[in-house]
Amino acid sequence: MRHIISILIENESGALSRVAGLFSARGYNIESLTVAPTEDESLSRMTIVTCGSEEIIEQITKQLNKLIDVVKLIDLAGAPHVERELMLLKVKTTDQDRGEIKRIADIFRGRIIDVTSTTYVIEMTGPSDKLDAFIDALDKEKIIEVVRSGPTGISRGEKGLHL
Amino acid sequence: MELNGAQIVVQSLIDEGVEYIFGYPGGAVLHLYDAIFQQKELKHILVRHEQGATHAADAYARATGKAGVVLVTSGPGATNAITGIATAYMDSIPMVVISGQVPSPVIGSDAFQEVDMIGISRPCVKHNFLVKDVTKIAETMKKAFHVAMTGRPGPVVIDVPKDITDPRIKVPYKYPRKVTMRSYNPAVLGHKGQIKKAVELLLSAQRPMIYSGGGVILGEASDELTEMTRLLGYPITNTLMGLGAFPATDPQFVGMLGMHGTYEANMGMHESDVLLAVGARFDDRVTGKLAEFCPHARIIHIDVDPASISKTVRVDVPIVGQVKPVLEHMIELIKDSKTKPSKKALEAWWEQIDKWRSIKCLEYDRNSPLIKPQYVIEQLYEVTKGNAYVTSDVGQHQMYAAQYYHFDKPRRWINSGGLGTMGFGLPAAIGVKLAFPDADVACVTGEASIQMCIQELSTALQYKTPVKIVNLNNRYMGMVRQWQEFSYESRYSHSYMDTIPDFVKLAEAYGHVGMYIDKPEDVRPALEEAFAMKDRTVFMDIITDRTENVYPMIESGKGHHDMKLRVALGTPTDRELA
Ligand SMILES: Cc1cc2nc3c(=O)[nH]c(=O)nc-3n(C[C@H](O)[C@H](O)[C@H](O)COP(=O)(O)OP(=O)(O)OC[C@H]3O[C@@H](n4cnc5c(N)ncnc54)[C@H](O)[C@@H]3O)c2cc1C
Ligand SMILES: Cc1ncc(C[n+]2csc(CCOP(=O)(O)OP(=O)(O)O)c2C)c(N)n1
Numbered sequence: 115m116r117h118i119i120s121i122l123i124e125n126e127s128g129a130l131s132r133v134a135g136l137f138s139a140r141g142y143n144i145e146s147l148t149v150a151p152t153e154d155e156s157l158s159r160m161t162i163v164t165c166g167s168e169e170i171i172e173q174i175t176k177q178l179n180k181l182i183d184v185v186k187l188i189d190l191a192g193a194p195h196v197e198r199e200l201m202l203l204k205v206k207t208t209d210q211d212r213g214e215i216k217r218i219a220d221i222f223r224g225r226i227i228d229v230t231s232t233t234y235v236i237e238m239t240g241p242s243d244k245l246d247a248f249i250d251a252l253d254k255e256k257i258i259e260v261v262r263s264g265p266t267g268i269s270r271g272e273k274g275l276h277l
Numbered sequence: 278m279e280l281n282g283a284q285i286v287v288q289s290l291i292d293e294g295v296e297y298i299f300g301y302p303g304g305a306v307l308h309l310y311d312a313i314f315q316q317k318e319l320k321h322i323l324v325r326h327e328q329g330a331t332h333a334a335d336a337y338a339r340a341t342g343k344a345g346v347v348l349v350t351s352g353p354g355a356t357n358a359i360t361g362i363a364t365a366y367m368d369s370i371p372m373v374v375i376s377g378q379v380p381s382p383v384i385g386s387d388a389f390q391e392v393d394m395i396g397i398s399r400p401c402v403k404h405n406f407l408v409k410d411v412t413k414i415a416e417t418m419k420k421a422f423h424v425a426m427t428g429r430p431g432p433v434v435i436d437v438p439k440d441i442t443d444p445r446i447k448v449p450y451k452y453p454r455k456v457t458m459r460s461y462n463p464a465v466l467g468h469k470g471q472i473k474k475a476v477e478l479l480l481s482a483q484r485p486m487i488y489s490g491g492g493v494i495l496g497e498a499s500d501e502l503t504e505m506t507r508l509l510g511y512p513i514t515n516t517l518m519g520l521g522a523f524p525a526t527d528p529q530f531v532g533m534l535g536m537h538g539t540y541e542a543n544m545g546m547h548e549s550d551v552l553l554a555v556g557a558r559f560d561d562r563v564t565g566k567l568a569e570f571c572p573h574a575r576i577i578h579i580d581v582d583p584a585s586i587s588k589t590v591r592v593d594v595p596i597v598g599q600v601k602p603v604l605e606h607m608i609e610l611i612k613d614s615k616t617k618p619s620k621k622a623l624e625a626w627w628e629q630i631d632k633w634r635s636i637k638c639l640e641y642d643r644n645s646p647l648i649k650p651q652y653v654i655e656q657l658y659e660v661t662k663g664n665a666y667v668t669s670d671v672g673q674h675q676m677y678a679a680q681y682y683h684f685d686k687p688r689r690w691i692n693s694g695g696l697g698t699m700g701f702g703l704p705a706a707i708g709v710k711l712a713f714p715d716a717d718v719a720c721v722t723g724e725a726s727i728q729m730c731i732q733e734l735s736t737a738l739q740y741k742t743p744v745k746i747v748n749l750n751n752r753y754m755g756m757v758r759q760w761q762e763f764s765y766e767s768r769y770s771h772s773y774m775d776t777i778p779d780f781v782k783l784a785e786a787y788g789h790v791g792m793y794i795d796k797p798e799d800v801r802p803a804l805e806e807a808f809a810m811k812d813r814t815v816f817m818d819i820i821t822d823r824t825e826n827v828y829p830m831i832e833s834g835k836g837h838h839d840m841k842l843r844v845a846l847g848t849p850t851d852r853e854l855a
């Protein structure tokens with residue numbers, strides 16, 4: 115099953131390689147990993163999307179917790195949460211299909227953020243499957259480039275991952 | 278007090294109470310060596326290879342419970358230390374390794390003797406630190422010892438760029454008495470409810486087994502384990518790493534379990550209905566085939582590392598905490614409980630265990646005209662009255678030492694279990710002898726293993742650490758040969774060397790005493806003579822039966838009840854015993 119694991123980790127050099135190294139050394143799956151500073155500059159937040167049996171996920175969370183730099187961790191899959199991914203997508207356009215592409219982007223609540231005479235850059239955020247669906251709705255031949263951030267997530271309600 | 282970076286490193290070690298540092302100099306650590314030169318409290322042991330430094334420090338830690346400390350230079354010094362760091366990591370041994378690094382401004386430029394020690398050591402340390410600021414040294418040192426010693430112990434590397442130890446830069450020094458790390462708070466006490474559940478389950482057992490490991494030794498809980506086991510009257514087995522945590526000569530001890538464990542220990546595991554695992558990590562050499570592991574048992578597991586719990590074997594009652602307080606609590610509950618272990622069930626269970634015992638799975642041919650390695654260990658046990666510290670290398674000789682030297686006390690059996698590092702034994706013996714100069718220290722080794730760190734004979738002379746080397750010379754990499762005999766139709770591919778050195782001359786060349794023993798009747802007198810030479814390192818080259826194998830053996834992929842026994846003894850079959 116797919117899990118989203120959110121981590122607060124000391125903002126030290128090498129922290130990322132400890133996490134990445136753990137996944138490769140132990141042969142765990144890693145679908146995506148995002149990392150950025152938090153409002154507390156001594157901490158970074160990482161979001162890892164992984165999959166595996168319950169036993170494997172249990173080991174992954176235990177092993178991550180065991181890393182000395184990891185301050186806190188939650189498995190978002192265990193409780194109600196929202197997740198979002200950012201995508202930037204560049205498509206070829208012609209005079210004939212510009213309107214059509216814009217209409218599809220609108221349906222998916224995408225925004226066109228750059229235009230040239232032959233291209234659009236579309237920005238879209240949403241759950242990963244919505245981004246997948248948008249890509250599917252486009253003509254494959256037209257897509258020049260897709261950049262995705264990987265999902266990040268946050269739990270619902272008053273609980274939060276903080277110190 | 279104002280000190281430079283090099284002095285701060287040294288003074289921090291002194292303030293931490295470090296007695297010995299095992300090391301080898303080089304460019305990146307010259308400032309540090311200069312600071313060591315100018316003081317008297319911290320004693321530096323100059324090894325002959327950085328691997329030797331790590332094993333000596335590691336064994337010092339295993340024997341004393343204090344962290345071992347190592348100092349190596351950057352590049353090749355650091356990489357040479359890796360095997361020893363990994364060895365300590367696999368067996369959860371507290372160690373602090375200080376490695377020199379090229380100056381900060383040139384890090385990343387492929388500078389002379391630069392390796393990314395933080396990157397290389399990362400998978401085999403509990404944690405590592407790169408020191409970036411001279412004002413951070415003392416705090417980092419304190420953190421390193423704190424992390425190495427607490428929770429599940431392990432090695433910690435501190436990588437120190439040369440400019441950080443620059444003698445010209447002085448800063449105020451104060452060694453912190455304590456550190457707290459918000460991201461590191463290992464468990465101590467176990468969950469009360471879980472402990473209660475565990476005791477109830479334990480007291481309800483019909484066929485109980487206690488399986489204890491290295492965690493009991495690391496957690497200084499041998500007394501508690503012994504008290505509880507005697508209170509219950511249950512059988513107990515130890516892993517290779519746990520030997521000595523419960524007295525081997527106690528009738529409740531059924532021997533080591535696992536691949537080369539005793540028949541009674543492995544059968545007892547297989548037939549048990551309640552298993553109490555204490556500070557043991559269900560290693561594959563212990564469990565054998567996982568699908569057939571303890572098929573009837575409900576399992577309680579006490580471990581300080583949550584990641585050890587339900588890693589390979591799912592357990593029913595996990596308890597995360599230090600063994601010592603958890604066992605103390607359990608003893609209390611057992612004493613207070615109205616339920617007592619069922620006498621009737623326990624009698625029947627012991628009767629069964631005694632039947633298994635009666636096959637005497639460790640018996641061997643005592644009439645052989647050749648020296649049997651088992652006999653040598655038995656004689657070693659008698660000559661040293663079971664009181665020696667025994668270090669070992671890796672191979673058949675290691676298993677014989679584990680099986681035939683009956684360890685009654687913790688921290689006496691010093692071996693590399695998890696990584697299985699050949700070359701460990703001799704430097705380890707030196708580390709132990711430094712810690713306990715008046716104790717007998719024996720290194721049980723093989724003619725292949727001993728050659729991996731033989732250069733430390735020179736260290737033994739320089740620091741006058743008179744250890745006794747018991748070389749069970751079977752002219753084979755016996756353990757490899759045994760697997761080839763069993764699984765590769767005796768195709769002995771590269772498991773022997775036909776140019777084995779003359780160890781007697783070699784020992785003498787290094788300034789020690791060499792002995793050559795090739796007759797069974799000479800073994801005892803030679804051992805007596807060697808141990809009587811209190812101030813000499815003695816190398817006993819003992820020519821043993823080269824065809825001897827380690828039994829019992831659970832071949833890989835088999836379960837506990839599926840042991841290969843020594844056939845010559847006409848052992849009764851399982852069915853006859855049942
Ligand atoms: C040639 C060879 C053959 C071998 N054959 C065998 C064999 O037949 N049988 C055998 O048993 N082994 C054998 N081994 C050793 C084996 O590889 C493992 O090293 C060993 O079984 C592990 O022992 P352990 O489970 O006690 O764990 P250790 O490695 O000692 O780990 C200790 C456990 O205790 C925990 N712990 C540490 N401190 C504490 C504390 N204070 N409180 C609570 N928990 C704590 C740790 O988290 C860890 O889970 C062999 C090795 C070699 C090289
Ligand atoms: C550094 C290292 N290399 C290889 C091995 C694999 N290995 C395990 S036991 C063994 C043979 C050991 O031979 P010896 O020291 O003579 O001991 P014996 O088994 O003959 O008693 C080897 C090569 C190892 N454990 N460590």
Ligand SMILES: [Mg+2]
Binds near residue numbers: 672749753
């Ligand atoms: Mg040999």
